[in-house]
């Protein structure tokens with residue numbers, strides 16, 4: 001007997017959801033017999049009575065199997081920057097499909113083209129290697145940093161998410177950040193140093209204590225799963241300076257933020273990390289990721305720099321498949337300054353609209369973030385770091401997110417709402433109308 005999750009959302013909203021999505025409900029009951037939580041992969045489930053089963057997507061819209069249309073502010077889990085069914089990406093995939101999807105370990109000539117596109121945009125990337133997922137990219141960046149520095153530990157920030165591996169999961173705010181997630185390899189905690197974001201004095205103390213063992217610091221400039229909490233410019237500059245001083249490899253996780261600007265988030269912050277990891281939007285909707293950076297570090301994979309014998313070998317059967325590279329090339333070419341401006345304008349409008357609603361109704365709701373990336377928080381405290389993020393009422397944000405879906409707008413988990421290139425100001429206005437209705441539906445305003 002399959003049971004539905006009871007998240008405790010307002011009964012009238014749950015009832016409206018069930019009325020609207022009977023086929024999705026049936027599908028959940030069928031699939032949950034075989035697929036945990038009825039989901040083939042991805043996030044698993046968004047913690048709702050049952051998930052929406054999406055049948056197709058186009059531009060900035062989804063259609064579920066009941067035929068309901070939704071404005072997609074989830075963007076396929078933060079990656080469909082260009083929307084769904086982008087004609088140039090479709091054409092590139094179709095052309096490559098005719099030639100072959102992958103040739104195993106024989107190199108795809110498309111790798112150079114995408115690497116050069118990325119190098120032009122992000123000068124810190126002198127050499128790069130492709131992978132399948134952001135998790136894999138981060139693990140490989142850690143491996144490079146450990147080999148380069150001959151040190152064993154890595155540091156990450158409290159609350160930040162960098163993928164589903166043991167080391168990257170520690171301290172992330174999906175789980176209880178103060179205790180290791182279940183199933184972790186024993187002793188993982190000993191190799192990972194957790195740092196408080198945006199706290200220069202505390203970080204300086206910890207880094208000085210750990211510096212002789214610390215191979216790398218991994219950071220995400222605008223922390224997605226913390227509802228797009230940005231690091232301050234001052235803090236990012238501090239990170240660059242202290243890592244340089246102590247010979248620690250600074251790894252910038254741009255799995256999510258790469259399409260923020262032509263130069264990625266590192267361009268926005270004006271810093272040059274040693275290594276950068278990519279994922280999500282780099283593949284234009286297909287599974288592609290990458291890690292790259294300084295020639296002397298990534299060059300550890302290169303026999304030509306080491307008398308014919310590379311100090312480090314990293315394998316990945318499906319890393320950089322031609323069909324994914326073709327999609328990635330078509331996508332990255334479309335991340336133009338005009339497109340970034342368009343996304344920033346829409347994102348600014350969405351945040352300003354939510355903050356205006358909060359003021360109008362005198363509720364402690366706040367929208368933060370940068371460019372196309374917005375996160376909603378329910379707290380009177382300004383969210384700037386993990387401590388202030390933790391003051392937020394996650395249940396209220398989750399209930400609001402659910403009520404929004406019932407109103408026809410799908411955001412991401414953790415109360416995130418992204419904009420994509422096909423959207424117009426009319427879509428943002430629809431989002432804001434739905435937001436006010438959802439607040440009434442949840443009885444957060446009267």
Ligand SMILES: Cc1ncc(COP(=O)(O)O)c(C=O)c1O
Pocket residue numbers: 132133134135136138161162163164220224225253255256279280
């Ligand atoms: C910042 C960041 N890094 C890494 C990852 C992991 O990427 P993947 O799910 O492709 O392994 C994610 C996933 O959401 C992410 O948000």
